[in-house]
Amino acid sequence: MTQALAFKRPSVIPGFGIAFGFTLFYLGAIVLIPLAALILRAAGVGFAEFLTLATDPRVTGALKLSFGASFAAAAINVVFGFLVAWVLVRYDFPGRRLVDAAIDLPFALPTAVAGIALTTLYAPNGWIGSLFTASGPLGFLFGESGLKIAYTPLGIVVALTFVSLPFVVRTVQPVLEEVDIELEQAAATLGANRWQTITRVVLPAIVPALLTGFALALARAVGEYGSVIFIAGNIPYVSEIAPLLIVIRLEEFNYAGATAVAAMMLGISFIMLLVINLIQAWSRRRFGHGA
Amino acid sequence: MALEAVHMPAADATSASPRAPRPVTTESPLVKWLLTAVALAFLAFFLFLPLVAVFAEAFRNGLDAYFAALVEPDALAAIWLTLIVAAISVPLNLVFGLAAAWAIAKHDFKGKSLLLTLIDLPFSVSPVIAGLVFVLLFGAQGYLQPLVAWTGIKIVFAIPGIVLATVFVTLPFVARELIPLMQEQGTGDEEAAVSLGANGWQTFWRVTLPNVKWALLYGVLLCNARAMGEFGAVSVISGKIRGFTNTMPLQIEILYNEYAFSAAFAVSTLLAGLAFVTLGIKAVLEARYAGDIAATGRGRH
Numbered sequence: 263m264t265q266a267l268a269f270k271r272p273s274v275i276p277g278f279g280i281a282f283g284f285t286l287f288y289l290g291a292i293v294l295i296p297l298a299a300l301i302l303r304a305a306g307v308g309f310a311e312f313l314t315l316a317t318d319p320r321v322t323g324a325l326k327l328s329f330g331a332s333f334a335a336a337a338i339n340v341v342f343g344f345l346v347a348w349v350l351v352r353y354d355f356p357g358r359r360l361v362d363a364a365i366d367l368p369f370a371l372p373t374a375v376a377g378i379a380l381t382t383l384y385a386p387n388g389w390i391g392s393l394f395t396a397s398g399p400l401g402f403l404f405g406e407s408g409l410k411i412a413y414t415p416l417g418i419v420v421a422l423t424f425v426s427l428p429f430v431v432r433t434v435q436p437v438l439e440e441v442d443i444e445l446e447q448a449a450a451t452l453g454a455n456r457w458q459t460i461t462r463v464v465l466p467a468i469v470p471a472l473l474t475g476f477a478l479a480l481a482r483a484v485g486e487y488g489s490v491i492f493i494a495g496n497i498p499y500v501s502e503i504a505p506l507l508i509v510i511r512l513e514e515f516n517y518a519g520a521t522a523v524a525a526m527m528l529g530i531s532f533i534m535l536l537v538i539n540l541i542q543a544w545s546r547r548r549f550g551h552g553a
Numbered sequence: 554m555a556l557e558a559v560h561m562p563a564a565d566a567t568s569a570s571p572r573a574p575r576p577v578t579t580e581s582p583l584v585k586w587l588l589t590a591v592a593l594a595f596l597a598f599f600l601f602l603p604l605v606a607v608f609a610e611a612f613r614n615g616l617d618a619y620f621a622a623l624v625e626p627d628a629l630a631a632i633w634l635t636l637i638v639a640a641i642s643v644p645l646n647l648v649f650g651l652a653a654a655w656a657i658a659k660h661d662f663k664g665k666s667l668l669l670t671l672i673d674l675p676f677s678v679s680p681v682i683a684g685l686v687f688v689l690l691f692g693a694q695g696y697l698q699p700l701v702a703w704t705g706i707k708i709v710f711a712i713p714g715i716v717l718a719t720v721f722v723t724l725p726f727v728a729r730e731l732i733p734l735m736q737e738q739g740t741g742d743e744e745a746a747v748s749l750g751a752n753g754w755q756t757f758w759r760v761t762l763p764n765v766k767w768a769l770l771y772g773v774l775l776c777n778a779r780a781m782g783e784f785g786a787v788s789v790i791s792g793k794i795r796g797f798t799n800t801m802p803l804q805i806e807i808l809y810n811e812y813a814f815s816a817a818f819a820v821s822t823l824l825a826g827l828a829f830v831t832l833g834i835k836a837v838l839e840a841r842y843a844g845d846i847a848a849t850g851r852g853r854h
Contacts (some may be wrong), residue, residue: 269662271660271661271662274744274811275659276747276756277753277758278655278662281655281656282660284652285652285653285657288649289668289671289723291651291671292717293671294689294810295680297686300682325715330625342592344594345592348592353588357588363739363832363833363835364596364832366835367600369778370737370782370829370831371604371828372782372783373802373826374782375782375785375821375824375825376603376822378809378821379603379606379607379818382610382814383602390602415691422649424600446578450577462795480836482676485677485678485680485681485785487679487680487681487784487785489786494744505679508681508682509788512685512789513831517689521685521689524679524681524682527679528569535677
């Protein structure tokens with residue numbers, strides 16, 4: 263009974279006090295107190311003024327763009343991330359190990375470098391961007407004026423797809439490796455064709471992993487700043503993301519404005535991750551164990 | 554590949570006829586080829602071409618221009634500052650990671666999952682917000698401004714602020730690599746060491762640390778790559794004073810915005826090189842010490 267009430271289970275291994283104390287102190291000083299300062303500042307603004315600041319059309323426009331573009335990028339990565347994971351796990355081709363190692367590049371390559379490289383590529387005179395201009399080989403697919411990628415919201419989606427690319431691949435890959443091949447053989451024996459086996463047997467097993475990957479990609483993309491600002495064009499109301507608006511408000515020394523945008527971002531992210539967690543819990547019950 | 558090997562015997566058994574039917578658990582060669590091509594095309598557009606572009610643009614004006622851009626005084630100052638910031642923040646987060654892993658993995662206490670969530674918090678906060686919170690604390694109208702005035706240590710628009718923001722952003726890396734591994738290793742080795750008369754320090758130094766050394770290296774590597782490449786958090790708090798508070802990523806931004814494209818890409822090649830080294834060592838560690846790095850395979854970031 264006393265053990266159940268105790269904060270810590272007794273152990274012969276020493277050093278808990280100092281390790282735990284240091285962990286709390288460090289976490290408090292670096293993360294918790296600074297974040298508390300943000301919440302305190304947002305609360306200090308007052309409810310009426312906070313509402314005015316947070317519902318400013320420029321702020322809502324930036325928030326919509328940030329969350330919308332992140333959603334699009336995460337969705338692209340669910341489709342292509344699954345495909346890449348499938349190809350890496352199931353097929354063999356020359357250079358497979360190199361490609362596998364390169365998946366983590368967006369984790370290791372600084373975002374500023376990724377930003378200027380993507381902008382150079384997807385600009386109208388860049389290697390990829392020029393393919394889609396009115397005079398480019400693929401431009402006719404998009405009407406008279408072709409497709410402009412860099413300096414539009416589309417460019418933002420490209421940059422966010424880059425930074426969140428590894429998340430879906432790396433969460434799906436280990437689960438796909440564990441999928442029991444005998445289940446697929448059984449499905450085939452029972453008369454399912456390959457497409458039915460994949461959609462009805464393999465896919466349900468990795469749905470929880472896909473959702474986890476989606477959530478991680480979304481969370482990463484929403485906060486992204488470095489790779490986006492170069493390719494976005496940064497036109498207010500059109501291609502200005504929320505983190506950039508925070509920076510702009512700070513440069514104007516408008517601390518209340520910056521805090522309001524930051525608080526809105528944190529709040530929406532929190533609600534979104536909560537919803538995704540609920541969906542995940544549901545899918546785990548529905549599809550069995552996955553991620 | 555292991556998977557192919559598993560169903561090869563089945564294929565062999567039916568290969569009495571010259572054209573053996575394809576195993577039921579794989580796709581036709583055409584579909585395979587097509588899926589691989591689409592996947593590689595996607596990766597080419599989003600991963601490989603950007604990397605090629607960095608080097609193509611950096612060397613566009615020749616080798617002399619490339620090296621001239623690197624030895625330019627502001628670029629050198631930025632490289633130096635980046636190294637200093639990483640040299641302070643990475644060891645701090647290394648010590649934190651070890652302490653947190655020791656408390657969480659080797660002991661049982663209430664609220665452990667809450668603590669784990671808090672350690673992961675910096676991953677889900679935008680880097681710009683990470684910079685903002687320190688401006689709100691130490692800036693001109695900040696809550697701790699009196700402390701700044703009293704000690705005379707400038708934090709915002711100075712190196713201490715850059716270090717704080719970097720430490721915030723890179724805080725979880727070492728801890729997240731160590732905790733799952735140390736949890737899986739359990740407490741048996743440490744209990745044996747203690748019962749044989751080792752003190753806490755000896756147990757940690759001679760038993761725990763050797764068990765986790767590769768995972769520790771792996772965490773430090775990722776932490777360092779992020780510390781040297783961090784842009785958003787640092788850009789908010791540094792003030793971007795050329796030659797003084799500009800790190801390499803900020804220097805790249807300034808050069809790019811001044812249309813000094815090949816100079817911006819020249820500095821970028823250094824950070825791209827760092828990324829290559831990081832991924833290279835990571836691949837070697839994963840191939841050779843897979844079991845000693847992560848408890849549940851790969852894919853934890």
